[in-house]
Amino acid sequence: MSAVRRSMDGVRPKERQKNDTKGLIEELNSVVGDRPQRIGLHRTSWVNSGDTRPHTTSSKLFRSPTTRAILSLIPWLIGAGLVVSGLLYVSKQGAEIKARIISNAGAAVKNLFDARDNLLLFDFENAQKDLTSARDSFEKAEKSLKPLTPGMIRLFSHLPTLGSLGAGRDLLDAGLLISDAGMAFSDAITIVEKAGILARATSTKELVNEQIFKPLDEAIKRAEQDILDAESIMGGISSDDVSEAYRVQLNYVREQLPEFQALITSARDGLTFLKSALGSDRPRQYLILFANSSELRPAGGFPGSYGLLTVEGGHIKDFQTDDIYNPDGQIKEKIIPPRELQHITKTWGMRDAGWWADFPTSAKKVAELYQRGGGTSIDGVFSIDPEFLSAILKVTGPITLNDYKLTLNSNNVVAELQREIEYAKNNTTGQPKKVIMDLAPIMLEKISQLSEEKLPILAKELMSALKSRSVMMFFSDTKLEKYALSQQFSGSVKETDGDYLNVNIANVKGSKSDAVTDTTMKVESWLEDGNMIHRLTLTRRHDGGFSPYAFYNQTNQSWIRVLVPEGSTLRGISGNADPVLKSLIEGTKTGMQEDADLAKLEETYSTDREKSVTTLKESGKTGFGFWMIIPAGATKSVQLEYAVPAKYVSSNYHLIIQRQSGLRVSNLEFTLQKRFGSNIRSSVPSMTDWPDSWRLTSDFNEDLDLKVTME
Incomplete structure (x- = not known):
């Protein structure tokens, strides 16, 4: 140099x-x-x-x-x-x-x-x-x-x-x-x-x-x-x-x-x-799920629409969008849906395939059912929720759709798109989701025209979205998927030798009410006989009821799974619902196909009828499943207490609380009680020392990774 x-x-x-x-x-x-030297006189x-x-x-x-x-x-x-x-x-x-x-x-x-x-x-x-x-x-x-x-x-x-x-x-x-x-x-x-x-x-x-x-x-x-x-x-x-x-x-x-x-x-x-x-070696096709977090599902929001993206030689070659019910209508086989969905649908399709909290597992099932509906072989599945659309509009500025007399910006994009899809007041095509098909290419064009000053801002927004799971990526190529896993934008359930918690919500016939439902989580913990005991309080407040949009005023009905370290045991639960749900396929399963992966999940179910809670195994974790029903204007809390085995607890205690894609939590509070002489030398992030406990609060925009050194 x-x-x-x-x-x-x-x-x-x-x-x-x-x-x-x-x-x-x-x-x-x-x-x-x-x-x-020698010196003479002269x-x-x-x-x-x-x-x-x-x-x-x-x-x-x-x-x-x-x-x-x-x-x-x-x-x-x-x-x-x-x-x-x-x-x-x-x-x-x-x-x-x-x-x-x-x-x-x-x-x-x-x-x-x-x-x-x-x-x-x-x-x-x-x-x-x-x-x-x-x-x-x-x-x-x-x-x-x-x-x-x-x-x-x-x-x-x-x-x-x-x-x-x-x-x-x-x-x-x-x-x-x-x-x-x-x-x-x-x-x-x-x-x-x-x-x-x-x-x-x-x-x-x-x-x-x-x-x-x-x-x-x-x-x-x-x-x-x-x-x-x-x-x-x-x-x-x-x-x-x-x-x-x-x-x-x-x-x-x-x-x-x-x-x-x-x-x-x-x-x-x-x-x-x-x-x-980006297809430098060969063309690649990806399914893009437009996941609506106003209607939560285990692997993100309900995907009412999807896109098919083709890239080749490092650039976008083609991009098409469609209503997700179109390929679902082409599936010839009648596949038995998950138990918790059998009271709202007779068959299983691509729209409901994201039933696992682990996005790679859900994405594989989405791809499989897409192909069963006549779709081509694909190279991956991406999920994008409205939060990222809002972030894009912050960078690009508003987008006007003249045919719909609609201007979308970062503040109104979710509500306005939902209104247009539900009511289609300005849509005479008979295709209520056509607004998304029309919006996508315009948004791509706006991105391509961004100034050199704004493109790094968009890159930063993308990385933030990957971190918060507003964007998740699955690749069928093992090398690409390995990289996605290593960079933690695959949406996978995290593996850890320590403690773990994942509260996962599936909105089932609750319309778009998750958009107006506030969620808080409180985790009170203490050591007992070497085990870590957790008391989780999940509180949800439904702020709908008086909205001009009817889809915000519907009762929020959700199937909730709490994933914890394998081998954990439930000590008690209260506040959960016990709805009477009538299956639409009861007695008509003759001629229907059973999905092997779904059957494997449901084989682990063990239901306590008295407590209305199901213990299950998923993604290497133990899960506790239950119903939570919240009418508009109401606040409900479910509290469950469980014990984590001593093998996940040490003087260097490590707890990961993983955030579900699309779930907005206004406050997460974790407390470690000063019982049985337990003491903390240090913690990252730092916890506050109270007379009876150490406490940590978070807005939970991304996973909480807590490391505590105990004495």
């Missing part, structure tokens, strides 16, 4: 130190000579000079061997004195230079790691500012060394107060390399700002490769090489040879280098995933 010595001129640090020492001696010799003669002429003017005093030996040292001592005097002067300048270097390097290191944190948060704007500041600070520090020649730096390396300037130079080189790696990411951000071409109908495989994939690949390669070179330089710096001021920064950078390497590896894996998922 141009600004930084990548390999330190090919010389290893220990060899360089030997060369520095040799060079120092040579420079001293060049000033004062390497041998003592002229000098060098020892071993070969000059044999007699000293005709010397006195007896100067002929004395002792005197001559003493006098011969004088010029050497004078030369050495001159060097020391020079060193004292230059030492002061060097100390000032060193102070400036440490100051600038310290600022650069801080900027560098601030940039890393902002990159992880997808705060591209501030990341670029931090990277620029880091580079500028490193360059200022490097400029401070320019007044010092290589010989002076070697000289200072042997002085107690200025030793480590050489190591400091190496540290600056490594810092500049890391900074350059960061600037490579900055360049990648600029490339991302051109990503609108992915959604343009006029895009080609060659255009996308030239403007997106190839530049991203080059930026990542540059960052990879920079970090490798930085690691090489850092490996050659010994902590023993570095002053305390440098040692702190040296150790900190060394500790953080693996994180930079992991960031680059993640970028490389992400690019590989993106290229394959």
